[in-house]
Amino acid sequence: MFVDQVKVFVKAGDGGNGLVAYRREKYIPLGGPAGGDGGSGGDVIFKVDEGLNTLMDFRYQRHFKAKRGENGMSKGQHGKNSEPLILPVPPGTLVRDEDTGEVIADLTKHEQEAVIAKGGRGGRGNSRFATPRNPAPDFAENGEPGVERNLQIELKLIADVGLVGFPSVGKSTFISVVSAAKPKIADYHFTTLAPNLGVVETQDQRSFVLADLPGLIEGAHEGIGLGHQFLRHVERTRVIVHVIDMASTEGRDPYDDYVTINEELKKYNEDLTTRPQIIIANKMDIPEAEENLVVFKEKIPADIDVFPISAITRDGLQDVLYAIADKLDQIPKNEKPVEEQKERVVYRFEESEKPFEITRDPDGAYVLYGEQIEKLFKMTDFNRDEAARRFSRQMRAMGVDAALRKRGAKNGDVIRLLEYEFEFID
Numbered sequence: 001m002f003v004d005q006v007k008v009f010v011k012a013g014d015g016g017n018g019l020v021a022y023r024r025e026k027y028i029p030l031g032g033p034a035g036g037d038g039g040s041g042g043d044v045i046f047k048v049d050e051g052l053n054t055l056m057d058f059r060y061q062r063h064f065k066a067k068r069g070e071n072g073m074s075k076g077q078h079g080k081n082s083e084p085l086i087l088p089v090p091p092g093t094l095v096r097d098e099d100t101g102e103v104i105a106d107l108t109k110h111e112q113e114a115v116i117a118k119g120g121r122g123g124r125g126n127s128r129f130a131t132p133r134n135p136a137p138d139f140a141e142n143g144e145p146g147v148e149r150n151l152q153i154e155l156k157l158i159a160d161v162g163l164v165g166f167p168s169v170g171k172s173t174f175i176s177v178v179s180a181a182k183p184k185i186a187d188y189h190f191t192t193l194a195p196n197l198g199v200v201e202t203q204d205q206r207s208f209v210l211a212d213l214p215g216l217i218e219g220a221h222e223g224i225g226l227g228h229q230f231l232r233h234v235e236r237t238r239v240i241v242h243v244i245d246m247a248s249t250e251g252r253d254p255y256d257d258y259v260t261i262n263e264e265l266k267k268y269n270e271d272l273t274t275r276p277q278i279i280i281a282n283k284m285d286i287p288e289a290e291e292n293l294v295v296f297k298e299k300i301p302a303d304i305d306v307f308p309i310s311a312i313t314r315d316g317l318q319d320v321l322y323a324i325a326d327k328l329d330q331i332p333k334n335e336k337p338v339e340e341q342k343e344r345v346v347y348r349f350e351e352s353e354k355p356f357e358i359t360r361d362p363d364g365a366y367v368l369y370g371e372q373i374e375k376l377f378k379m380t381d382f383n384r385d386e387a388a389r390r391f392s393r394q395m396r397a398m399g400v401d402a403a404l405r406k407r408g409a410k411n412g413d414v415i416r417l418l419e420y421e422f423e424f425i426d
């Protein structure tokens with residue numbers, strides 16, 4: 001099964017909690033603080049494996065969680081950092097944050113890696129909070145929560161050349177005789193339901209990747225037939241090879257085919273009109289083809305190359321392969337992935353925009369929210385009074401108290417933060 005679009009949820013590991021502990025030494029009743037830091041949580045990383053060519057694995061598992069860091073230990077020992085969770089993806093994988101639309105990564109090269117969700121750092125143990133005024137602090141920090149993200153993953157196959165054309169013109173037959181690919185071939189429409197890749201090597205040892213795509217028909221750009229969901233894979237090819245049934249085996253005029261397909265490409269993405277194109281006039285083994293070819297050549301622009309072949313008898317193959325390789329030699333490989341060039345203007349969530357926000361619930365309670373304050377809250381161990389006191393100091397320093405007062409909060413009013421409630425004390 002070929003899958004080229006999936007939605008998944010990833011969560012990086014939380015940091016391990018810092019520990020509250022004290023040294024125990026003979027004859028010393030209460031030693032100094034000795035609680036170690038927690039280890040950092042594992043990142044979620046995507047890594048390209050060129051052996052893959054579908055996102056199928058994500059169909060069956062849609063939730064991925066990296067491990068949390070180990071908690072801090074006594075005697076000042078730090079907890080272990082967690083290993084990242086590495087998920088293999090095919091080359092051409094584009095990862096977006098589903099909520100913001102931001103492009104997180106565009107993975108094109110073998111073994112290329114991208115951190116998709118960052119693990120939380122470990123909480124600090126109590127030994128790290130010792131000061132001359134408070135030499136034995138009785139609190140530690142909880143680990144920082146790992147980043148969570150909803151992702152939209154899309155695959156745009158990376159092929160140098162894309163084969164386009166109406167159904168049954170012989171695209172799959174062509175790839176089967178010029179590469180090791182073994183696609184299904186038959187005389188009914190839409191035999192090919194998903195792209196096939198094949199590596200072609202010319203006699204002078206140049207090689208390129210060819211993509212055989214499902215057939216296109218008029219209206220493909222609007223979703224008619226199968227075509228448009230696969231047009232995205234044409235976007236990344238450097239040369240388009242347009243296959244035409246020159247024998248009109250189904251009664252269509254070859255020139256009309258040529259115009260119709262180009263119109264579909266243009267409507268899907270204007271950029272495709274400037275992509276170099278080579279025309280294969282296929283099925284030249286059928287007698288009517290010669291005559292049609294003469295008429296066809298008169299109609300198309302003179303500077304467009306047409307290569308008459310028969311995929312069945314294998315006539316004319318070397319010439320067209322050389323022509324494709326020559327064209328590719330003239331065009332530089334896309335240095336930057338296409339998406340990055342186009343999608344510069346993405347909305348980026350600014351983490352430090354505002355440390356917190358305040359709203360009110362219908363019952364009059366004040367609701368605090370915001371990434372920074374929520375993180376601070378999660379990193380506080382409320383089982384310890386000293387930690388709770390530190391949290392209220394930190395809130396005051398952030399300006400939370402002042403802001404609440406400004407919104408009208410009075411002594412005893414209810415403040416909500418995540419699933420918790422506490423009283424406002426002025």
Ligand SMILES: Nc1nc2c(ncn2[C@@H]2O[C@H](COP(=O)(O)OP(=O)(O)OP(=O)(O)O)[C@@H](O)[C@H]2O)c(=O)[nH]1
Pocket residue numbers: 165166167168169170171172173174184185186187188189190191192193213214215216282283284285286309310311312313
């Ligand atoms: N006579 C002749 N028949 C051909 C030639 N190339 C392909 N065919 C036949 O045309 C039919 C369609 O071939 P496919 O290769 O499956 O066509 P396709 O373009 O991949 O079709 P879809 O996958 O449906 O889009 C098959 O019956 C092939 O045997 C050729 O050069 N000469």
Ligand SMILES: [Mg+2]
Pocket residue numbers: 171172173183184185191192213214215
């Ligand atoms: Mg086919």
